[in-house]
Amino acid sequence: MNEILFAVLIVAGIGLIAGIGLAVASIVFAVPKDEKAEKITEMLPGANCGACGYSGCSGYAAALSKGEAKPGLCAPGGAETAQEISAFLGIASSSMEKKVAMVRCMGSYDVTSDKMEYQGIHSCSAAALLAGGVTSCQFGCMGLGDCARVCPYGAIEVCNGMARVDPKRCRACSLCVAACPKGLITLVPYKKQAVVRCSNCEKGAATMKVCKIGCIGCKKCEKTCPQQAIHVENFHAVVDPEKCIGCGACAEACPRHCISMTEDMV
Amino acid sequence: MNAETIKSLVSIFLAAILTENYILNKFLGICPFLGVSKKLNTAVGMSVAVTAVMVISTAVTWPIYTYILTPAGLTYLQTIVFILIIAALVQLIEIILRKFIPSLYNALGIYLPLITTNCAVLGVTMLVIEKGAADPTFGYVQALVNAFGSGIGFLVAMVLFAGVRERLEFCDIPKSLRGLPITLVAASLVAVSFLGFSGLVDGLLGA
Numbered sequence: 436m437n438e439i440l441f442a443v444l445i446v447a448g449i450g451l452i453a454g455i456g457l458a459v460a461s462i463v464f465a466v467p468k469d470e471k472a473e474k475i476t477e478m479l480p481g482a483n484c485g486a487c488g489y490s491g492c493s494g495y496a497a498a499l500s501k502g503e504a505k506p507g508l509c510a511p512g513g514a515e516t517a518q519e520i521s522a523f524l525g526i527a528s529s530s531m532e533k534k535v536a537m538v539r540c541m542g543s544y545d546v547t548s549d550k551m552e553y554q555g556i557h558s559c560s561a562a563a564l565l566a567g568g569v570t571s572c573q574f575g576c577m578g579l580g581d582c583a584r585v586c587p588y589g590a591i592e593v594c595n596g597m598a599r600v601d602p603k604r605c606r607a608c609s610l611c612v613a614a615c616p617k618g619l620i621t622l623v624p625y626k627k628q629a630v631v632r633c634s635n636c637e638k639g640a641a642t643m644k645v646c647k648i649g650c651i652g653c654k655k656c657e658k659t660c661p662q663q664a665i666h667v668e669n670f671h672a673v674v675d676p677e678k679c680i681g682c683g684a685c686a687e688a689c690p691r692h693c694i695s696m697t698e699d700m701v
Numbered sequence: 702m703n704a705e706t707i708k709s710l711v712s713i714f715l716a717a718i719l720t721e722n723y724i725l726n727k728f729l730g731i732c733p734f735l736g737v738s739k740k741l742n743t744a745v746g747m748s749v750a751v752t753a754v755m756v757i758s759t760a761v762t763w764p765i766y767t768y769i770l771t772p773a774g775l776t777y778l779q780t781i782v783f784i785l786i787i788a789a790l791v792q793l794i795e796i797i798l799r800k801f802i803p804s805l806y807n808a809l810g811i812y813l814p815l816i817t818t819n820c821a822v823l824g825v826t827m828l829v830i831e832k833g834a835a836d837p838t839f840g841y842v843q844a845l846v847n848a849f850g851s852g853i854g855f856l857v858a859m860v861l862f863a864g865v866r867e868r869l870e871f872c873d874i875p876k877s878l879r880g881l882p883i884t885l886v887a888a889s890l891v892a893v894s895f896l897g898f899s900g901l902v903d904g905l906l907g908a
Contacts, residue, residue: 442775449765449782453789460793464800 471500478519479512482587484608486510499524510534511588511606533625534607536590536600538582540619541632541693542575544596546647563616570596571645574635576619582611602697626697627681629665629674631656633693636669648693656685656694665694709838710846712902717850719898723821724858726895730821734862735884737812744863745856747812752852754794754816755825758787759848762826763833763841783826791817825851862891 475496483491487508489498498504499520506524507517513533553562553569559581567573578596590604591611600611602625612620619634631650635642639651650671657665657672664678665685672685672694686694723729730751737747762783770776795813798806806813816822829844865887874883 441773442778445769445773445775446778446782446785449769450785453785457789457792457796460796464796466799466803 469497469500472496474523475499475520478516478523479509480516480606482511482606482608484511484587484610486608486610511608513606534622535602535605535625536607536609536611536620537623537630537697538576538598538600538620539630539632539634540572540574540576540597540617541648541695542570542572542597542646543578543594546649547571547575547596547645559614560616568617572635572642572649573645574617574619574637575646575649576617581614581616582620585610585614623697624676626676628676628679628697629656629681629683629685629694630697631665631672631674631694633671633691635671638670642670648691650691650693653690655688655690659684659688710843713843713847714850714853715905716902717847718854718857719895720900720902721851722854722858722895723824723851724855725892727824728892729824730819730855731888733812733815733819733821734859735881735888737815738859738863738866741860741863741867743812744859747815748852748856748859750812751816751819751821751855752849754787754791754819755822755848755852755855756845757794758783758790758822758826759829759844761790762786763829763844766830767833779827779830780823783823787822787826788817821851821855858891858895862888865891 472493473496476493479492479496481492485491487495487504487510489495489504495504495509499506506520506526507514509516548571549569550571551566551569553565555561555565557579559568559577559579562569562577562579568575569577569579576597578593578598580591580593580598582598583591583593587608587610588604588606590601590606591598592601593599598620600620607622609622612622614620617634623630633642633646633648633650635646635649639653642649642651652667652670652672654667654672657663657667661682661684662678662680664675664680665672666675667673674685674694681696681698683696686696720726724731724734733747733751738744765782765786766776766779770778770782791813795806798813825848829839829847832847833839833844866884869883869887878886
């Protein structure tokens with residue numbers, strides 16, 4: 436009995452000494468934490484998307500607490516977070532417009548066709564390397580879902596061969612903008628406005644061959660627009676969101692029905 | 702310290718690196734060997750951390766074994782006590798590094814906690830005691846040199862294998878062998894090549 440007790444005491448004693456040593460060391464060598472940065476980290480969405488240009492939310496919070504960064508860089512957090520952080524830091528808030536991602540293509544399986552039977556890696560960036568992509572339109576959405584996979588908020592879904600953004604879920608972190616090999620996704624202000632959902636840079640006749648609804652650059656919208664907010668560039672129409680008042684005249688005038696208003700988009 | 706002692710220390714050091722390599726001859730510490738050897742710089746970081754922990758652990762466990770466990774007749778508790786001490790030491794090193802060398806702390810990252818459960822460290826601390834019991838001239842200094850040599854041996858094995866693996870990346874490997882299988886095959890080939898060192902150290906120093 437004594438032997439067991441002795442062994443237990445020795446091991447417990449060594450454990451106790453090691454434990455006390457560690458406890459003392461953790462107090463003596465404590466690293467002062469930046470409480471300000473920690474509080475800011477809590478205010479940030481925690482998506483670690485990197486849209487602010489810093490290494491994750493904690494990196495941005497550290498830069499904010501040191502005064503090296505401005506609030507309002509956080510796209511997912513939006514205006515609310517920017518104001519909250521500005522109030523916490525006691526500095527003037529910079530205005531932050533809410534934006535959403537927008538896929539500039541409506542090339543579903545109904546209007547375009549696949550020019551090959553693709554059996555490679557299920558990824559847009561891989562498919563784009565093969566003869567300009569799977570779809571008949573070499574500028575269009577291939578629907579293999581690179582954007583949907585990078586979206587941390589599940590705001591993008593691929594349906595009927597094209598990607599669609601749910602504006603309610605989108606936090607404009609712009610990860611999808613970088614992920615799309617065709618550069619189809621851009622950020623637009625969150626307001627009622629016209630969006631041309633085509634990015635085909637070929638002449639009208641060539642576009643008509645590959646897509647039933649692709650923009651042919653007929654300039655009807657350009658002539659209809661009361662604000663001169665829409666112009667044909669590179670053989671497809673582009674809306675200037677700053678000028679657009681969302682009257683919907685261009686959408687009605689478009690013979691190809693590739694202009695839609697942001698309110699009635701899914 | 703006379704010439705004979707220095708010669709024996711050099712012999713212990715070289716033997717620990719080449720003929721008694723912990724990874725390639727004793728097959729201890731295989732987990733980090735396979736897990737962390739994908740890139741050269743992480744392999745070096747891990748090995749440096751392991752070397753430091755090996756030396757410091759031996760420096761602490763040897764006196765505890767000799768002056769506490771042996772007189773008390775508790776040598777059968779060796780494993781438990783050593784694990785306890787190594788775990789505490791690794792934590793202590795982590796705390797101190799975070800305070801004084803944050804850059805190194807960030808560079809080592811996850812590797813330090815991993816070492817807590819590294820069997821190569823435990824193996825070194827236990828085998829030097831075995832050696833000390835077998836050979837009366839094998840004392841505290843010899844134990845430390847052996848621990849340091851074992852750490853360097855770990856480093857050599859990791860660096861060599863990281864090089865092998867980086868080249869494996871570009872090889873056309875049969876599909877069924879890709880990943881871990883070919884890594885294990887390569888590891889065994891490296892181990893076989895280290896077998897060629899057996900007897901080398903004794904021959905070199907004429908001991």
